[in-house]
Amino acid sequence: MHSLGRILSEHRDAVIDSWIERLRDDRGAGVTPSASPRVLRIELAAFLDALTAFFLSGIEGTEDSFREVASQATIISSARARDGYTPAQTATLVMSLKPVVSAVIQREAGGLSSELLETLAHLNATVDRVALVTFSAFVETRERLIERQSRALLDLATPALPIWRHIVLMPLVGIVDTQRARQIMEWLLEALTREEAHIAILDVTGVPVIDSRVALHLTKTVEAARLLGAKVIVTGISPDAAQTLVKLDVNLTSMITRGTLRAGLGEAFRLLSADGQAPPSKAGF
Amino acid sequence: MTTPIGSERPDEAPLETLMFRIIAEIDVAEARRAARHIAGRHGFKTVQAYGFATAVSEIATNLVLHADRGGVIHLTAALVNGIPTIGFTAEDDGPGIPDLALAMQDGYSTLGGLGCGLPGTRRLVDTFAVTTRPGEGTRIACSLTRI
Structure with missing residues (x-):
């Protein structure tokens, strides 16, 4: 034209x-x-x-x-x-x-x-x-x-923090879908190796709902950490979540769980001294 | 047709209905959040709301994992004999559940899950009904009455 x-x-x-x-x-x-x-x-x-x-x-x-x-x-x-x-x-x-x-x-x-x-x-x-x-x-x-x-x-949401010698804390905030779960595992294992940590605390306070899918992801992460010789303590499971998980009949016996992050940290220290590591009073950064 | 399990609560005039097209995991999260909110709006305590949201999450996850083209979830709130009742239905035209009795057993999973999705959901709600036809799809309807 x-x-x-x-x-x-x-x-x-x-x-x-x-x-x-x-x-x-x-x-x-x-x-x-x-x-x-x-x-x-x-x-x-x-x-x-x-x-x-x-x-x-x-x-x-x-x-x-x-x-x-x-x-x-x-x-x-x-x-x-x-x-x-x-x-x-x-x-x-x-x-x-x-x-x-x-x-x-x-x-x-x-x-x-x-x-x-x-x-x-x-x-x-x-x-x-x-x-x-x-x-x-x-x-x-x-x-x-x-x-x-x-x-x-996604990059922002999953920091792995060395909070004490041999202890890594990973607070989970938000939805744990398959992609996120893969990332959590990857970053946690990486942090465990990097920090030569014996204990990881996974705090799930910020996860909206823990259904069997999330539980499955947690179980796999715990198992992978165990293969590296580390123990995982899961904290922040709410009373509502606990009652629901019992009804769902999700088996979480493979992991150590504590209600609060404070209780989880206490358990971490107890495990460290049981392992013959420095007790918290003497341990430093 | 596989023998259905349970029977659905007869329809009441709903106070509200929300519809969700479930295709990917992100849709599950949205339906789950809405489930918790609908429970909260109708005066359910947090533990019931949490359980209801988990039930929705379990079934919606099944839609993503098992129904090749996903499915639809309806959340409803209604007054049943004057008592607030929330419920959901999940429908898909996926492959159906070949052995429903087996799928309802604890610990049975075809995809390496924990195997507590269907039986666990049943324990979380008051009424639970499944109808499934191989090759045609599945319909699950659940309801929960306010304590």
Whole structure:
């Protein structure tokens, strides 16, 4: 569709101006007052140039030139996804190009003709296609963002702290799912080796519910620690959890459990002195 | 059809109903949290709320592990003879439970679990009903009356 491409390149600056104007007038569109006018103009210009090249590239437009349009749309869309725009605002930004370009074309053609209708239909179809690209790019960016955040949370949530010579404390906070359980085991075993610890205290006060799945993960962790010659004391099982675990008939006899972290620490000291290690009164850091 | 176990409590007009699509572990966590909250909202003590949340967790975990396309959990709260009662149903169109009597035994597990999911859940609730058809799916309905 050469004529579309020609019109766009001839009226490039006018199209960009009226596009920006339109976006500023439309409250639902993808421009907030805080958005930098210069950045917006650069973004829109790059997108429009790619689109113009696409229309100039042949009757149907080549796939290569559409890829360039899609990549510009993706850049605009990803930036908006990160900046907290809504999907609707982002879609509106691209869709609002339709009326802007239509107006220019109709002014040029100076009346209804079948050629004009065909040109407009082609414009609409192309912009719709770009809108779909924009939408998936938006979602993709958000998903990557969520994934990054949850990974960051995961790293944050499981510290293994050497609280005394030979004693490592790992407070568990949050949901213990399969991925988290694997990480807990990995980090605990790593800390046990690094600190040459004999005892690990796993505090589960911050785990919302201990069901059989969590119990299974705990059992495996305890077993793995035992293979390294370390004992695990599980603390922070609430009275509610204890009653529920008994009804579930979960077998936790393989691990030492204490109600509170304080009681767990006491037990850890007792085990240390029973092992002939330095008692807490003499042990230091 | 495998012989069903237990019978469902007849439907009462629910005070509230929440629906959860269970596909992955994160969905289990969400249903579990909601279960605890619904119990709390209707005046259940924390120990009952904890037990109810655990029951939901066990069954929802089964949906993730055994029903290939997951399933749906409904949490409900209703007044039964004037007494607050919470319950849940879990439905899936997974492979069904081939031997229900065996699956209800303590310590029986096909995937290396602890084998206390179904029997344990039954002990945590007041009414417990399972219907399952091989190749067609499973429906589990439980309820718990406020003490």
